[in-house]
Amino acid sequence: MSETSDPDVRVKPAVAATGGDQDAVLATEQLTKRFGGLTAVDSVDFTVEEGEIRCLIGPNGAGKSTLLELIIGQLSPTAGDVYFDGQKLTDLDSHERIDAGISVKFQSPHVYEDLTVAQNIQVPLQRTDRDVEAVRAQTLEQVSLVEQADVPAGDLSHGQQQRLEIGMATTLDPTLMLLDEPVAGMSVEETAEVAELIKSLNNDGMAFLVVEHDMDFVREISQQVTVLNQGSVFRQGSIEEIETDEDVRRIYLGENA
Amino acid sequence: MSTDSKSDVALSASRIRGFFEGPNTIGNSTPFWIVFAVAVAGLAAYPQLTDPFTIRLTTRYLALAFLALSLCFVWGYCGVLSFGQVAFFGVAAYTFGAIGINFSSAAGVTAALFGAIVVGTAFAALLGYFMFYGGVRDVYVTIITLVVALVLHTFTAQTAGSQWAIGEARLGGFDGMTGIPDLTLGFGSTAIVFDEVTTLYYALLVSLVATYLGLRVLVNSRFGMTMVAVREDETRTATFGYNVPFIKLVVFTIGGALAAAGGVFYASWGNYIDPSRFAIAFAALPVVWVSVGGRESLLGAIGATLLIERMRTGLSDGVGGVIGSEWALVIVGGLLLFVILVMPAGVAPYLDRAGKRILDRFSDDSTPSSPTEEVVNDD
Numbered sequence: 001m002s003e004t005s006d007p008d009v010r011v012k013p014a015v016a017a018t019g020g021d022q023d024a025v026l027a028t029e030q031l032t033k034r035f036g037g038l039t040a041v042d043s044v045d046f047t048v049e050e051g052e053i054r055c056l057i058g059p060n061g062a063g064k065s066t067l068l069e070l071i072i073g074q075l076s077p078t079a080g081d082v083y084f085d086g087q088k089l090t091d092l093d094s095h096e097r098i099d100a101g102i103s104v105k106f107q108s109p110h111v112y113e114d115l116t117v118a119q120n121i122q123v124p125l126q127r128t129d130r131d132v133e134a135v136r137a138q139t140l141e142q143v144s145l146v147e148q149a150d151v152p153a154g155d156l157s158h159g160q161q162q163r164l165e166i167g168m169a170t171t172l173d174p175t176l177m178l179l180d181e182p183v184a185g186m187s188v189e190e191t192a193e194v195a196e197l198i199k200s201l202n203n204d205g206m207a208f209l210v211v212e213h214d215m216d217f218v219r220e221i222s223q224q225v226t227v228l229n230q231g232s233v234f235r236q237g238s239i240e241e242i243e244t245d246e247d248v249r250r251i252y253l254g255e256n257a
Numbered sequence: 258m259s260t261d262s263k264s265d266v267a268l269s270a271s272r273i274r275g276f277f278e279g280p281n282t283i284g285n286s287t288p289f290w291i292v293f294a295v296a297v298a299g300l301a302a303y304p305q306l307t308d309p310f311t312i313r314l315t316t317r318y319l320a321l322a323f324l325a326l327s328l329c330f331v332w333g334y335c336g337v338l339s340f341g342q343v344a345f346f347g348v349a350a351y352t353f354g355a356i357g358i359n360f361s362s363a364a365g366v367t368a369a370l371f372g373a374i375v376v377g378t379a380f381a382a383l384l385g386y387f388m389f390y391g392g393v394r395d396v397y398v399t400i401i402t403l404v405v406a407l408v409l410h411t412f413t414a415q416t417a418g419s420q421w422a423i424g425e426a427r428l429g430g431f432d433g434m435t436g437i438p439d440l441t442l443g444f445g446s447t448a449i450v451f452d453e454v455t456t457l458y459y460a461l462l463v464s465l466v467a468t469y470l471g472l473r474v475l476v477n478s479r480f481g482m483t484m485v486a487v488r489e490d491e492t493r494t495a496t497f498g499y500n501v502p503f504i505k506l507v508v509f510t511i512g513g514a515l516a517a518a519g520g521v522f523y524a525s526w527g528n529y530i531d532p533s534r535f536a537i538a539f540a541a542l543p544v545v546w547v548s549v550g551g552r553e554s555l556l557g558a559i560g561a562t563l564l565i566e567r568m569r570t571g572l573s574d575g576v577g578g579v580i581g582s583e584w585a586l587v588i589v590g591g592l593l594l595f596v597i598l599v600m601p602a603g604v605a606p607y608l609d610r611a612g613k614r615i616l617d618r619f620s621d622d623s624t625p626s627s628p629t630e631e632v633v634n635d636d
Contacts, residue, residue, distance in 0.1 A: 072496070098498030110493040112486060119280065123486040124497035126479045172497065 023050045024083075025176050025207050026071065026102075031080035033066055040066040042231035043080065048176060053198065053208040055218045057242075058228035059252050064211045065107065067228070068178050071209075072104045073097045085175065103174035107181045107211075109161040111168075113154030117145050120153045120164060125171040135171055143167035143197065159190030166197060176207045183217050195220045219243075227252060277470060279477030281334065281485055283554050283609040288616060293556075300462055304455045313454050318566040319461040320526055321542075323519030325562040326468060326555060328543040331512035333552035334476055336488030337505055338395075341402030342516040342543050344384075344409055347534040349377030349517035350524035351413070351428070354437040357525075358426035363448030366441035373524075374517045381513020382506065389502040389509070394491070403540060410535035433531025440525040451525070461522055465559065468515070472555050475511075484508055538586065545589055549596045550603050557605025565589060 024047040033041040041063040048054045056064050069075040071082055073094035082089040089097050098104075112120050121136050128135075140146045143163040148156060153164060162182060169177060182198070183191040191214070198208060198221050212218050218225065218239065225242040227234040229251050235242060242248055278285035284293065304312050324346050331337045356369035384405060388398055417430025428434055440451040440460060451457040475481055486494045487504055495501045524530045533539060542565075550561030572585035600607040 093500075094495060095498045095500045098496065104496050106496070110490055110496075112489040112493070114489060115485070116280075119482065122482060123494065126482060127498055168497070 024048065025050045025085060026209065027083045028067075028071070029081045029083065031067070031070060031082065032078045033063075033070055033075060034078045039231050041070060041077075044228075044231070044233055046226050046233055046236065048207055048209050049224075050175075051202070051205050051207050052223050053202050053210065053221050054224045054226060055222040055239075056209060056211045056226050056228060057213070057215075057218060057252065058234065061230075062228040063231040064228055065180055066231075068104070068106075068180055068209075068211060071097075072102060072178060098172065098174075101175035102178065103169035103172050103176075104178040105162075105165045105169050105180065105182065107184065109158065109165060111153040111156070111161050111164055114152055116150050117153055117156070117164060118149040121168055121171060124168050128172060130171070130173065139167045139171055142170070142200070144193065159186050159193070162186065162190070163194060163197065166194070170201060170206070174206065176209065177201070179208060179210045179212075181211055181213065183212070183214055191217055192220075215243075277473045277477065279481070281476045281481050281553075282473050282556075283551075283606060284556065286616070288612075297462075297466055301459075304458060309454045312458050314567075314570055315563075316454070316458045316461055317523070317526055318563045319458070319465055320519050320522035321546075321566055322465055322559045322562045323468065323515050323522065324543050325546040325550070325558040326472065327512040327515035327519065328547045329550075329552065329555055329558035330472060330476075330515060331508055332547060333554070333558070334481065334488060335484040335505060335508040336491070337509060337512075338399045338544075339402040339509070339512070340399050340540055340544065341404075341406040342512065343534055343540045344402065344406040345377040345381045345513040345516040346520035346523070347406075347409060347413075347530065348380050349373040349520035350437075350530040350534065351434060352376040353521045353524045354434040354530055355423040355426040357438040358434075358436055359424040361438055362444070363441050363450065364444035366438045367443060367448065369438070370440065370442070370521055373521045374514060377517025377520060378510060378514040381516070382510040385506045385509035385513070389505045392502075403537070406535045406540045407537065410532050410537075413532040413535060429531070431532060433529050433533075434524075435529045437524045437528045437530065439528070440522065457526060464518070464522075468518075469555055469559065476555070542589075545593050548593055548603060551605035551607075552603060554603060554605035554609075557603050560605065561603075565592070 026048040028044050028046055031041055031044045032039065044063075044067060056067070058064055066075065070077050071089075073089065073092060073096075077090065080090075084097070084100055084102060087100060089100065092100070112123065115123075118136060118140070121139050122132060125132055125135055125139075140149055143166065145156075145160060145164060145167070148160065153161065156164060166177075166179070166182065179198075183194050186194065195217060198210070202208060202221075208221075210218075210221065222239050224236070225239050226236045227242060227248050234251065235245055235248050237245075274290075284290070303315065324342055327342045327345070328339060331339055331342075350373070353369050353373035356372050357366045360366070360368065384402070387393075388401060393401060413428060413433075414431050416428035417432070419427065421428040421430070426434060440457060442449045442451075449456075451460045476484065483494070483499060483504055486497075486499070487501055487508075491501055520530075520534075523534075546562040546565055547558045549565065550557030550559070569585050569589060572588060573582045596604060
């Protein structure tokens, strides 16, 4: 990456927990969220590198979903900052963060049930200056819903709705995609399809931050894993390192090591 | 679409038609447009077929249809159930009276027409700003808008004293503001004054048809799709980067402008406006019209307004000496209940589906319909 940018813009580059990395697309800095007496997210420093798939795992209540909501701006932090592409996001509204290049798919499926699949894809797509017809056709292909284009989205199966949602989020052509439990409640085949979809989008350069409990799925897609526990970063590393870490096994993977 | 088989004229005609058609309106087929043209022609010929008194009453229904369109637009297409569209209607009516009475020249009344719509629209924008940017949603919007209308009712009802006057225009308390001028466009001797029964009728008919067609273009545009997305799932739409409060503010402001136009037409029709237009009985009527006609159908809202208001006029004379006028609102309420139980989406979408089934039966052996018509089937 070029370092010619003027010092004002880059005055406060994100300090990456993994060591000052210039390629971080997303970085949080001492990010903290308290609800009353409960500290849901506690001084979290972590990064997502450009073009990587990072999974976020941890026990229930570890603060994973809260962290996503802080990144996307649905919650405002008690302290700390979020940086995206070197730009400070903390004071931006949620919709401005999406314009900056982050897309999100939350845990529960949220398709427009009464609109057709094609119209569902059009809603996010028409905000961009991309060619609606062409990108819609391409997206339908990508999420394997070409034949269902004119079906109301409410009539799709759970797995199809999840794929549709990922497809809708991709039409914004984001730099970073946040997915909260994209394969929850899916069959083995549906899970495999989503894994393929994520990997193929990642091949085109899209970075992912995926909150997931399904370790098989994490192993399938993930390059890097961050473990949250009680609101703090507990461990970070490759999937192999995480799976063999005794402390992680003890707190999360449910084994007495 | 093949270009070689169609002449340029047919192609450009279908392109123009494309603006008016889409998944967000019923009636995207040639038979629909034929029926529509016949209906408009019928309304245009109506003054030749009936007496001036009936035309005068029908003109009033046309003014009220703007109020119905305003609610249909904000509620049916964006999911904002406002119980207070009458507030913008009434404020614009009073404003038209206040300006028109003080400046009674042709130019003055023309200015009153536009000034009143601007004031009614600005009032909607102000209220909408505080509601939507303040995070007010769902039923709370309904309550706040109703309260605004009721507060205006209480306020205008106590303005009987002579101190309640804007220049020469007295607010007049319960009796209302009288002596409001006729609708006028232009200035000096070239101005058109709509002071006859039929000229006002035609002015409103033309305005209503133009507004209807304009709204069809709007709801079938990309902005219309955005409105529908907000209606279907506000939270999800925000996560695509849409500024939902802003979208709702724009929609609510346009709705305010439609209601304000209706208010101006109403005030110039009867040359008066009184506080009962802010009262709960009148505030409920747009909800009845739109629910019966079909929330998601602009045409249904207009049709239901004309028919229900015609029915109310009829009932106000009583029926055969058995049912007195006091039953009018009860019967309207019963109609509302009936439609909501039997056809929850309203009459117009119901008729639309029935019409399509009949057409399908007739065109079973013909070639498949054109692409624009296929899109409709999911409506």
